[in-house]
Amino acid sequence: MTALVDWLVLASAPGLGGVRISRILEHVTPAALRAMSAEELTGIGMTPRQVSHFRQPPMAKIDRCLRWDSQPGQTILTLDSSHYPALLKEIASPPPLLFVRGEPHWLLQPQLAIVGSRSASIDGREAAYEFAAALVAAEYVVTSGLALGVDGQAHYGALKNGGATVAVLGSGLDRIYPAKHRELASLITQQGALVSEFWPDEVPRPQNFPRRNRVISGLSVGVLVIEAAQKSGSLITARYALEQGREVFALPGPIHYPGSRGCHALIKNGAKLVETPVDIFEEVGALTSCVKNSHSDESLAQPENEKLPFPALLANVGSEATPVDVVAERSGQPVQEVMMQLLELELLGMVTAVPGGYIRARRG
Known part of the structure; x- marks a missing residue:
């Protein structure tokens, strides 16, 4: 508890951004900062306001966060926590604190982000849902920003197809935004996690969302x-x-x-044009392995997240019956080989034969 207090004091210091905090932590711990004299704090570049903060921290605000952390299903992760995501820790300005509602272990799993327009077309919304379903079928966690449109459909696509999803907010977790997605946020806590670097009572502000976006990408392999x-x-x-x-x-x-236009501009500038989920899986293998290897502790392993065979094939079998020839075409494999793989997956309980083809079997 004492260590968390030290981190809360550091994170609440006025005028200290993520980059500055990262530089400070290269030389001194949060506990050591609290123990420094006013002269020592000034000597490492703290302003008079910051010196006053460390000498007399806002304990009422900090106590509220400690109470928040003590509630079931709520956790504050510090930058030195074993549950802090390895990929996020590598970015230029990792958040010193992550407020999490739900299961923190999902943050340790390979994540793929899906983002897009709040006013997406029907086709765009359907694509978000279908790609999310394919990604969770291949054992990825789908990460997005809880916004209306593409984000929301990506979350639903993961949840309704038996997968997990992470929503990164531009507000505190006690101020769910947008309000229309409060029910969705509740579902995510049961089958994923809500995440924010903002303190629980922080209201949504325009300047918060670019910071939110860097966390979405920082958590993800793509x-x-x-x-x-x-x-x-x-x-x-x-x-x-x-x-x-x-x-x-x-x-x-x-x-x-x-x-x-935004997507086409990205493609012109080097983003990979995607037509099927297989196009994604071909590119993210190395970073996915890095994530898995960085959290190899058996106590964190989840049976439902063990690597499944034939991920490219599984990515093309969803909740609606898909004929064998369609699966073969989408996965780029011979029909005979696909039939053998589907039989093995059926024996493992991962797909089910139904009239018209195969569907993805729900796990757990």
Whole structure:
């Protein structure tokens, strides 16, 4: 508890951003900062206001966070926590604290982000849902920003197909935004996690959302953009992903539709054009392995997240019956080979034969 207090004091210091905090932590621990004299704090570049903060922290605010952390299903992860996501820790300004509602272990699993327009077309919303279903079938956690449109459909696509999803908020977790997604947020806590770097009572502010976007990309091995205007938050997420060394994918659309322009601009600038989920899996293998290896502790392993055989094939079997020849065409494999793989998956209880083809079997 004492260590968490030290981190809360550091994170609440006025005028200390993520980059500055990262530099400070290269030389001194949060506990050591609290023990420093005013002269020592001034000597490492703290302003008079910051010195006053460390000498007299806002304990009422900090106590509220400690009470929040003590509630069932709520956790505050510090940058030195074993549950802090390894990929996020590598970005230029990792949040010193992550407030989590739900299961923190989902943050340790390989994640793929799906982001896009709040006012997406029917096709765009369907694509978000279908790609999310395919990603969870291949044992990825789907990460997005809880916004209306593409984000919401991505979350639903993961949840309704038996997978897990992470929603990163631009507000505190006690101030769910948008309000229309409060029920969705509740579902996510049962089958994933809500995450924010903002303190629980923080209201949504415009300047919070670019910070939210860097966390979405920072958590993920890749980012798929589905419908985006030329100036949009989704393109900010894509830019952060490139800066962080993540893969960026874009779904093309009709050339005269405004929502296609952002995706087409990304493709022109080097993002991978995506037509099927297999296009994504071909690119993210190395970083996915890095995530899995960084959290190999058996106590964190979840049976439902063990690597499944034939992920490219599984990605093309969803909740609706898919004929064998369609699965073969989508996965780029001979029909005979696909039939053998489907038989093995059926014996393992991962797919089910139904009239018209195969469907993905729900796990757990």
